[in-house]
Amino acid sequence: MADGSGGALTRPKYLELADSLRADVLSGLDFHEAIPTERELQKTYGVSRATVRRALARLIDEGVLYSVRGSGTYLADPSLIRKDLRLTSFSQDMSQRGHTPDSTPLGCDIVAAPERLAEQLSIAVGSQIVRLHRLRLADGAPMALEIAHLPLDVLGGRLPDPHASLDQHLIECGHRAESAYQSIRAVNLTAEEAGHLLQPVGAAALRVARLAFDGRGRPVEQTETTYRADRYGFDLTVIRTPKDHLS
Known part of the structure; x- marks a missing residue:
């Protein structure tokens, strides 16, 4: 898709990371199991901490994940x-x-x-x-x-x-x-x-x-x-x- 200046519009990195997390990480977890830490995800995917946080926030907004303050982020049960x-x-x-x-x-x-x-x-x-x-x-x-x-x-x-x-x-x-x-x-x-x-x-x-x-x-x-x-x-x-x- 062109952006009017001859280049292609690039998809935001945090959305690409959210998709990657769904395919690579979340598919192997049980409901209510903790996902890797932000630091671990940053190292694994070679992205900034801000990108990791935006991707996780996106998945939390969609109900895919939920966060417990002081504990971590977990895979949500889709029935809840x-x-x-x-x-x-x-x-x-x-x-x-x-x-x-x-x-x-x-x-x-x-x-x-x-x-x-x-x-x-x-x-x-x-x-x-x-x-x-x-x-x-x-x-x-x-x-x-x-x-x-x-x-x-x-x-x-x-x-x-x-x-x-x-x-x-x-x-x-x-x-x-x-x-x-x-x-x-x-x-x-x-x-x-x-x-x-x-x-x-x-x-x-x-x-x-x-x-x-x-x-x-x-x-x-x-x-x-x-x-x-x-x-x-x-x-x-x-x-x-x-x-x-x-x-």
Whole structure:
């Protein structure tokens, strides 16, 4: 391919290295086995440390690898969807990892906001909110149960398409979620939840509560999502500040 000046466009070295790692290194590893260190890869492939790091970052973004701070980088299990700290929707998470997202609606209606939700969404008790309950799928397989609550006015006064991306609907209405407070806790599936997720009753799951805010700081979405623990994981990076010390 010409670049307009008579030469050929060269592919970035980090992308070539990422491809080489897939073919030469990763194909011989078991899931969750550590890959060689950055220094070892630099020596093996004769590239800079920066090139190695960009190649690894690319593979981590694609869900091929995952990194554990202070430990190393490992080959990911493709059946496990890993989520990092970026604010992304379920549809984005699945699409970025090569899966096809979909939803099975379990209910979509307008209800009066109870006190707890009204406080979280900074609206008056009894205000109209949309309640969207759906089963989230990846490649047709059940991944999570989601219950979302949004003020009716942020959705333009109409119900969203329960099959489509709720995040995209918010963007179209001028209320893109720019930040969120999120909490994660371990739970055991109830009989109803287990039936939807095709899991045994009492199976382990991760319940994620998220309160999302638009660019003006207005709460626009309160969502509780229950993920199958055998198909979904969260990666967190933690750091020690200068004031921290061992007790």
